[in-house]
Amino acid sequence: MTSIPLHHLLTLGALLFCIGFIGVLTRRNILILLMSIEVMLNAVNLTLLAFARYNGATEGQVLAFFIIAVAAAEAAVGLAMVLAMFRLKQDVHIDTMNLLKR
Amino acid sequence: MAYDRKHTDKSQDLRKITAGLTLLGGSWASTAWAQTAQDTPAQAWLAALGFSLVSLVIAGTLLVAARFLRVRARQDSPLKTRPYECGEEPLGETRIQFHPRYYVVALFFVLFDVEAAFLFPWAVVVKRMGGAGLVMVGSFLGILLLGWLYALRKEALRWQ
Amino acid sequence: MLHDIALLSPMIILLFGALFTLVVDPFLPTATPRRFWGPFGALISGAAVLATAALWVSGNHEMQTPAFAAHLSASRLSLFFTALTAVCALLTHLSSPAFMDEQDHGFGEFYALLHFAAFGMAVMVAAESLITLFIGLEIMSLSVYVLAAFKRTSLASVEAGLKYFIMGSVASAMLLYGMAFLYGIAGGTTYVEIQRALVVPKPGLDLWLGLAVVLTMGAFLFKVAAVPFHMWAPDAYEGAPTPVAGFMSAGVKAAAFGALLKVLYAALAGGAIDSLHLSMPKMLATFAVVTMTVGNIAALRQTNAKRILGFSAIAHAGYLLLGCVAWVPDGGLGDHYHVAGAAVPFYLVGYALASLAVFAALSVVGKGGQELTGQAQLAGLGRRYPLAGAVLTLGLLSLAGVPPTLGFFGKLELLHEVLRAGDQYVPHAVLLVLNSVVAAYYYLRITVWVYMKPEGKVEREYIRDRSLTWSMSLAALAILCVGILPSRLMRMAAFAGGAVRPQVARAHLDHQLEVAGLKPPVVKAAATEAVLPR
Numbered sequence A: 001m002t003s004i005p006l007h008h009l010l011t012l013g014a015l016l017f018c019i020g021f022i023g024v025l026t027r028r029n030i031l032i033l034l035m036s037i038e039v040m041l042n043a044v045n046l047t048l049l050a051f052a053r054y055n056g057a058t059e060g061q062v063l064a065f066f067i068i069a070v071a072a073a074e075a076a077v078g079l080a081m082v083l084a085m086f087r088l089k090q091d092v093h094i095d096t097m098n099l100l101k102r
Numbered sequence B: 001m002a003y004d005r006k007h008t009d010k011s012q013d014l015r016k017i018t019a020g021l022t023l024l025g026g027s028w029a030s031t032a033w034a035q036t037a038q039d040t041p042a043q044a045w046l047a048a049l050g051f052s053l054v055s056l057v058i059a060g061t062l063l064v065a066a067r068f069l070r071v072r073a074r075q076d077s078p079l080k081t082r083p084y085e086c087g088e089e090p091l092g093e094t095r096i097q098f099h100p101r102y103y104v105v106a107l108f109f110v111l112f113d114v115e116a117a118f119l120f121p122w123a124v125v126v127k128r129m130g131g132a133g134l135v136m137v138g139s140f141l142g143i144l145l146l147g148w149l150y151a152l153r154k155e156a157l158r159w160q
Numbered sequence C: 001m002l003h004d005i006a007l008l009s010p011m012i013i014l015l016f017g018a019l020f021t022l023v024v025d026p027f028l029p030t031a032t033p034r035r036f037w038g039p040f041g042a043l044i045s046g047a048a049v050l051a052t053a054a055l056w057v058s059g060n061h062e063m064q065t066p067a068f069a070a071h072l073s074a075s076r077l078s079l080f081f082t083a084l085t086a087v088c089a090l091l092t093h094l095s096s097p098a099f100m101d102e103q104d105h106g107f108g109e110f111y112a113l114l115h116f117a118a119f120g121m122a123v124m125v126a127a128e129s130l131i132t133l134f135i136g137l138e139i140m141s142l143s144v145y146v147l148a149a150f151k152r153t154s155l156a157s158v159e160a161g162l163k164y165f166i167m168g169s170v171a172s173a174m175l176l177y178g179m180a181f182l183y184g185i186a187g188g189t190t191y192v193e194i195q196r197a198l199v200v201p202k203p204g205l206d207l208w209l210g211l212a213v214v215l216t217m218g219a220f221l222f223k224v225a226a227v228p229f230h231m232w233a234p235d236a237y238e239g240a241p242t243p244v245a246g247f248m249s250a251g252v253k254a255a256a257f258g259a260l261l262k263v264l265y266a267a268l269a270g271g272a273i274d275s276l277h278l279s280m281p282k283m284l285a286t287f288a289v290v291t292m293t294v295g296n297i298a299a300l301r302q303t304n305a306k307r308i309l310g311f312s313a314i315a316h317a318g319y320l321l322l323g324c325v326a327w328v329p330d331g332g333l334g335d336h337y338h339v340a341g342a343a344v345p346f347y348l349v350g351y352a353l354a355s356l357a358v359f360a361a362l363s364v365v366g367k368g369g370q371e372l373t374g375q376a377q378l379a380g381l382g383r384r385y386p387l388a389g390a391v392l393t394l395g396l397l398s399l400a401g402v403p404p405t406l407g408f409f410g411k412l413e414l415l416h417e418v419l420r421a422g423d424q425y426v427p428h429a430v431l432l433v434l435n436s437v438v439a440a441y442y443y444l445r446i447t448v449w450v451y452m453k454p455e456g457k458v459e460r461e462y463i464r465d466r467s468l469t470w471s472m473s474l475a476a477l478a479i480l481c482v483g484i485l486p487s488r489l490m491r492m493a494a495f496a497g498g499a500v501r502p503q504v505a506r507a508h509l510d511h512q513l514e515v516a517g518l519k520p521p522v523v524k525a526a527a528t529e530a531v532l533p534r
Helices: A006-026 A029-055 A060-089 B013-035 B041-069 B101-119 B121-124 B127-155 C001-008 C009-027 C037-057 C067-072 C075-100 C108-126 C130-148 C155-184 C191-197 C205-222 C232-239 C242-267 C281-301 C305-324 C343-365 C386-400 C407-419 C424-450 C466-484 C487-498 C503-516
Strands: C328-329 C334-340
Touching: A006 A029, A006 C037, A006 C155, A006 C205, A029 C155, A060 B101, A060 C130, A060 C155, B013 B041, B101 B121, B121 B127, B121 C343, B121 C386, B127 C009, C001 C009, C001 C067, C009 C037, C037 C075, C037 C108, C037 C466, C037 C487, C067 C503, C075 C108, C075 C242, C075 C466, C075 C487, C108 C130, C108 C242, C130 C155, C130 C242, C130 C487, C155 C232, C155 C343, C191 C242, C205 C242, C205 C281, C232 C242, C232 C305, C242 C305, C242 C334, C242 C343, C281 C305, C305 C328, C305 C343, C305 C424, C334 C487, C343 C386, C343 C407, C343 C466, C343 C487, C386 C407, C386 C424, C386 C466, C407 C424, C407 C466
Parallel strands: none
Antiparallel strands: C328 C334
């Protein structure tokens, strides 16, 4: 098979990144925010892998590996905080986080 | 309320088998056809087109088949109010609460699972890296082991 | 190999502290008070500072193993910032045990996380490639998010942590996306490779390069709490436990600026950046001015000392950002290349010490689990707890930039360098001075609360603790002593700023410049250049 042109992968990455970013901006449930952030990180992974393939260098893949690991740690920390928040006020919506003055 | 044949129109087993076979056969055929494609872009696109066509055909067949073959509850049957009209029997409540332990264990799984992924690149070059690689991976695993020890000691892994 | 590991000893010490604390703590009996981890952590951080000092004294070092050299450095700049972040960790370790015990959250993990954060900072400032930069940044950030939310029975603390976390994760994602494009353009992740790829302008890749720069800089603006990504700072500072807020404002900012200097001067410097449509120095200077103004004006209306300091941290981020654009030509490489002057490292020392002193002094009101730092809670502090009142005042004076404190000389040096960088920065410098005057108002207002407000009938109790006293005294002494004799530190800061590019990197660059000489496109092109849409 012919290889997929770089544009296509980059465009897909950009679209995914935008979807994630829009998700972060518009959704109010923190769990969905976490998912959106995950989408953004995976968009970056895709972009990195595309570049790594076209540059013939492996650093991109190394970075992608680390992103995966960090994303897992980030999810763990984020969920733990959401859990702590839920225990305190039975709510996981970001627009009700207004204890601290804006 | 137990599932009861008298609430449904027809026996369903034959239909299930038919649907399953259609699905299997269809995907086999489409995969086989996709594999016959050669290396030029035009043929690759053709294969993709064929693949989509086969998918459409399968989806269409299933939809049409369901129209005639589906097991349906009578209008007056209490099954109408159940989550699955097809006769599948729900167990327990719709909203079930997971034990918080699932969450903790799942988190540990995800973390250690991802860390294990770091071993694969090393495994590829294990001979070339030799002793130095062994030391590096050893220290990496050692740190992971300390994390595991911490979790163990904090009783985060105990199912209570 | 061993030589390189010796160069990494400060980081290894910090990591050892983190792992030791984390693993030994669960094996201690539950009833044992955990506050001894504080002095222990201070010892570990002190050892890291000593190791850094030893490396500094023994000369300018280069990594020998290529694998290390590509990703980490022990240059004077790295060492300077490693020492600074370790000092921040040291003072926080000393100031937090009593406070966290009063809040019923004095767990061993707190100290382990402080170590992890310090380790992440050390990696971040020593990074010579995007990979290590990212790893260090994330180790630091994840630890600090948890530290901010550490008082998990307090909604304010959890909310602060969550807000910080969400904004921070988005910023990391942006940074990574920018990094991905830098990698695509340069064909490598190390700063040297990136700079080599950017030696000559690349007309076809301007759009991509601009995108990469904007995303990367945006993430850094977030980390240092600069406009337009500053809104998390006051909330996070107000909600986080007070010593943690001190650590966030001092350590995180120092590490972020250390890394930013390297990225700006070692990676994103060169013809390709200069030829971008929107000039980066001009952009940064504009953001800097807006940041300091917004921070200072918003601080004027606040009534909670911690929140005021949150906005003040934004203002200081503005001053420092302006310092970052004061490009000084690199003598060895010609006018096209710059080194970071002494101003930013020097200013950061003063800022970090002052905010650690202020937050340590503010934490004394945390008796009995409360954490309020409003006017009513601070009234009478100066009379009933003279040391805390004095340290608070000294720290605030230093933040305001009043002589003879360290903060004054920091501002002076900053102004000097900004003005030396070119006439186009004169308006910015004037705004900086005006901002400092405005800022003095709210700093002095806190002092007025402490000394002159009626105390009311309630007899307040304060946290009085030996290690907290040590922390306050050390920070105050440092502010005064270095403030009176700043020249030595200034020289060290100048060394640090001059070492933004390690020798190995310079050698590569020299060679590359020679090759590029009169035939610009000779620089080895990454494969992407042919494939990216123009």
